[in-house]
Amino acid sequence: MTRDRILLLYGFLTLLAAGLVAMLVLPEDAVETPPPSSSAASMQEKPFHMGEQLGAIRPIPTLPAEELQSGKALLGEKLFNDPQLSGDGTVSCATCHILAQGGDDGLKVSTGVGGATGDVNAPTVFNTVFNFRQFWDGRAMNLSEQVDGPLLNPSEMASNWAIVIRRLNDSASYRKAFGREYNGVISEETVTDALVRYETTLLTPNAPFDRFLDCQNLKSDRADCESDAITAEAREGYRRFSDYGCISCHQGVNIGGNFFQRFGVMGDYFADRGNATETDLGRYNITHRDEDRYVFKVPSLRNVAVTAPYFHDGSVASLDQAIDIMGRYQLGRALSAEDRRYIAAFLESLTGEFRGERLQP
Ligand code: HEC
Numbered sequence: 001m002t003r004d005r006i007l008l009l010y011g012f013l014t015l016l017a018a019g020l021v022a023m024l025v026l027p028e029d030a031v032e033t034p035p036p037s038s039s040a041a042s043m044q045e046k047p048f049h050m051g052e053q054l055g056a057i058r059p060i061p062t063l064p065a066e067e068l069q070s071g072k073a074l075l076g077e078k079l080f081n082d083p084q085l086s087g088d089g090t091v092s093c094a095t096c097h098i099l100a101q102g103g104d105d106g107l108k109v110s111t112g113v114g115g116a117t118g119d120v121n122a123p124t125v126f127n128t129v130f131n132f133r134q135f136w137d138g139r140a141m142n143l144s145e146q147v148d149g150p151l152l153n154p155s156e157m158a159s160n161w162a163i164v165i166r167r168l169n170d171s172a173s174y175r176k177a178f179g180r181e182y183n184g185v186i187s188e189e190t191v192t193d194a195l196v197r198y199e200t201t202l203l204t205p206n207a208p209f210d211r212f213l214d215c216q217n218l219k220s221d222r223a224d225c226e227s228d229a230i231t232a233e234a235r236e237g238y239r240r241f242s243d244y245g246c247i248s249c250h251q252g253v254n255i256g257g258n259f260f261q262r263f264g265v266m267g268d269y270f271a272d273r274g275n276a277t278e279t280d281l282g283r284y285n286i287t288h289r290d291e292d293r294y295v296f297k298v299p300s301l302r303n304v305a306v307t308a309p310y311f312h313d314g315s316v317a318s319l320d321q322a323i324d325i326m327g328r329y330q331l332g333r334a335l336s337a338e339d340r341r342y343i344a345a346f347l348e349s350l351t352g353e354f355r356g357e358r359l360q361p
């Protein structure tokens, strides 16, 4: 079978899965008629259900307080906010991943050390632990592999491990913290581990849409269930998002982040946008396989209403326009203003809470 055929087959399978997902999480009369009370329990007993595995949207879990407050995670938080990790001591992870503003920087492309600009839009750091790879082109397999990226990148933190480890060793408070958490070892591994443990706590549970899902799945066991957690417009938007096939790519707990897809399945986005760059080649830059040209990790749509601008190129400022482009280039479908309004209402219902506060743009 050629690679293209495999891709097609994969696409077909994901569509099939999306159909299953729609059946699973969106029964025809979802709100009024909850699934039989045994279904939530039986879904948990059979985690290998195809629809669930490939794509059912699931709520973001809430972490227990011990995990949020673990010594390693708190050390990671300090490192995340510390500009000493950058070459000239001016830029921290938090410079570009501002937790009070959706976990990104709101810029088209980020600005690093000495005002250097990068060439892609900064994604949010919220919920990234659920992504199957890290970065737009998926070049990091997981969060541990990701840390090196910004640290060494000359247009981000322009640093190196020797500098980082020396500076941390020079600090009495870090020596104390690493003494407690890592037997005094301050190394690439322990710094990375602490950062990753902190990032793993950056979850945004309790989005209105998750409360609505919880209600559908667990209605019979919950007194505080909110079937009206999202508006009728958002519910209709979710139905169109599923029916039109957005969900065949944006699926799973992160509503994205679980496989690669070409940007421009149904049209040449890059020719129409103009000024194609090397970065636009996406996954091709990693694999050098022709079929990976313009292929990117499907991004998570969690908190997407507060993380403008959009796409890897940061070229689109409004959610309305991003939805329009997705309809045209990914589905070959001209979405009406009404479609876009409903789908935007659904996407807005995906904005979660960080430590009890709803995220803000
Ligand atoms: C100068 C701005 C900047 C700084 C500083 C920065 N980042 Fe990022 N971050 C970005 C950009 C831009 C990307 C996307 C890069 C790409 O995909 O090629 C990114 C991607 C990520 C991702 C992947 C998210 C995903 O969904 O793929 C994670 C996780 C992350 N950064 C965490 C960190 C951590 C941890 C630090 C500090 C060690 C850090 N970042 C420092 C701009 C920055």
Ligand code: HEC
Pocket (backbone or CB within 6 Å): 241, 244, 245, 246, 247, 248, 249, 250, 260, 261, 262, 263, 265, 296, 297, 298, 299, 300, 301, 304, 307, 309, 310, 311, 312, 313, 322, 323, 326, 327, 330, 331, 343
């Ligand atoms: C064939 C797979 C596919 C389908 C179908 C699809 N998308 Fe996407 N979506 C992607 C990919 C890939 C990207 C990242 C493109 C890029 O920036 O390189 C993306 C990006 C997005 C973004 C921007 C996210 C961000 O943080 O920048 C939004 C919003 C979005 N999609 C919404 C939708 C909606 C709404 C639909 C249905 C109308 C849809 N998508 C259908 C694959 C898909």
